[in-house]
Amino acid sequence: MQAYQWGVFALALGAFGLGTTEFFPMGLLPTIAEGVEVSIPTAGLLISAYAVGVMFGAPLVTLYLTRFSHKFSLILLMAIFFIGNVFSALATDYSVLMISRITTSLSHGAFFGIGALVAMKLAPPGKQGTAVASMFLGLTIANIIGVPVATWLGQSLHWRMAFAATSALGLVAMIGLWRTLPQMEKPNRPNVKQELQAILQPAALRTFLTTVLCAGSMFTLYTYVTPILQTLASISDSNIAYLLMMAGIGFTLGNFISGKLADRSPDLSLVVALTGQVIILALFSLLVSDLISAIAMIFVWGVVNFMIGPPLQMKVMTIADKAPGLASSINIGAFNLGNALGAAIGGAVITLGFGYAWIPAAAATLSLSALMLLGINRKLSAQAPSAS
Template sequence: MPSAVYILGLSIFAQGTSELMLAGLLTEMASDLGVSVPQAGLLISAFAMGMLVGAPVLAVATLRWSRRNALLAFLAVFAVAHVVGALTSDYRILFATRAVAAFVYAGFWSVAAATAVGLVPGNARGKAMSVVAGGLTVATIVGLPAGTFLGQHLGWRAAFWAVAVLAVLAMVGVFAKIPDARHTEPPQVRNELRALASGRVWLLYATTALATAALLVTFGYLGALLTETTRLAEGWVPVVLAIYGLGGVIGIVVGGRTADAHPMRTLGVGIGGLILSSALLALAAQHILPVAVLVFLVGAFGFGINPVLNSRVFTLAPAASTLGAAGNVSSFNLGITAGPWLGGLAIGAGAGYPAVAWIGAILGVAALGVVGWSNIVAHKDAAESTHGSSTAQDRVASPTF
């Protein structure tokens, strides 16, 4: 695997730490900013909404840029947004900085995915994307607990300052290792949109959105669930979050090894496991030992499908490498937006924190249904292709005069 792919993974780690760390800081931020926990949870949704818009917009806007320059620009804006966020005491300004940071983070994801896939052969795309997406998993196991620890001992603003420093360090790595190459012929947006006009591509996007929402509706309120329902001391929350991250690391490593050869089987097993572990977490939410095991499994199954969800679009729509990746990022963040929002509605209605895991199980069932639908479409397309080839061969073998 080229070293540039690992640099992209490390850059995602720097930015992913910011994306994830609010799950362990919601109660502290809510208290400091004078808002409710569900309102503080909307900062997670603000980040996701910024990414939802940023991916397609920046993918198109930077088509004529060199990929290295685009990545550097995104990281610079990301760092500045976190400096402003660390300095403000206004919830609205903080909300805006989260959206701006996410906007450029989405652009980074789109360009990074296309760059990583372009650096490896076709049969290693899943592995390359497991390295890039693995940066987010490492952020879960290292960045998230570290951010939570900083927030609990030095205040949540210290975590924001730390992310700004990580973004600057990522810029150094990108400048040193990512080739300063431009497209000889920049991709045409019209051609890429035509390549994306496929039912299987949109079913993949729907699977991505639903499966991500199924994971994030639980993860978004995991810290609060641990303290309010499981009655875990705050000092132990980073430990359980690290267990979740460890599950994610193992899941993404295994998923990266199976993504290229068995994509649909990987999705089926991963989403099925996420459904079961989410349901059991809802049932056992008051007991720490089962919760610790189930949090590990939620992370493992949830992240295990990530390499397939990230790389499959390049197989289904090879002529849309730029907008295909952008659509993927938007789909992920549609799920990230919807998950905490649905969880907030349930908590605000008085359903309790275990309800978020039940919602995750229900969303997982919907995602598994879409995977089944995609399989049916794939078999139908294959049958039609075979029939069309046979008809063409018959016409050649039996010409009419």
């Protein structure tokens, strides 16, 4: 590998750890609830609290870290990740576990935000999209390997072992970042007013909203994917795990494709992905009828969903070029807001009595809205120079 690729690999390792710690508690909720003597819905608040911590922590932590070099900041964020997971493993009760999870979440958005910026700076011209996608590859692989392994550890040994093993990933990532990233100068002290102006400009806000809609579409379906597949295709519990693994493989392939397309044009990658999402989601309930069709559709759905992340990160950093690190971190927060939005919309579809078969259609509406917003953003951006 080239020298810069080792640095990107270390960033991907950190992303792998963050993806693992964010998602594996979903598969261990009953075990964790029993361990800290709370109900399953109460234990579920640990997941919600993590998402909220990412959403609010991303901009605040990123602003604070502007006084340090990017290399030091990334290592510090992995140290927070390590400490948070260690304390989660040692938590004596629910309140301690909740505080530990919130602590861990504070490292999430800032790491992806600053990490994406560093990946772009490390990469040679024409390879920035691939570099960002390579970093996010850690997140997709976490869904294929990290989450299942951590879940297995929690079920086979103890839920505390899952957190302990995940904390070790943070330690390895810290060493990797220290050894592979070049020395980086401390950035100039930020002009907070200028940075706020950069992220509050209409084009940046529209891009953040695009991220919310894209993530909302993904999690409208993903949150309820098990009952949807069981309803549409009578998928057994034993096959659900394989289908989720196929989704993870699709995530990985989509992330790779998006990096290549984003090197040419971030907008091209977004248009292809969002158009694919609208088509797949519109046809989902019509075409999924057995195991084979479910495998095919969930795989393609995974591909088009993870073609979104890298180009959106590049786009928002380009638009808010006076505050790329802050913009990138806020975009991660926007993704988590979309996570909550999608779960709520899917739940509303069920509550209103439409049934699981209508959830993909609701997700398609969000993807179509994101595609329309992308077109509006391009049109307004093209008009801006002539207007000035």
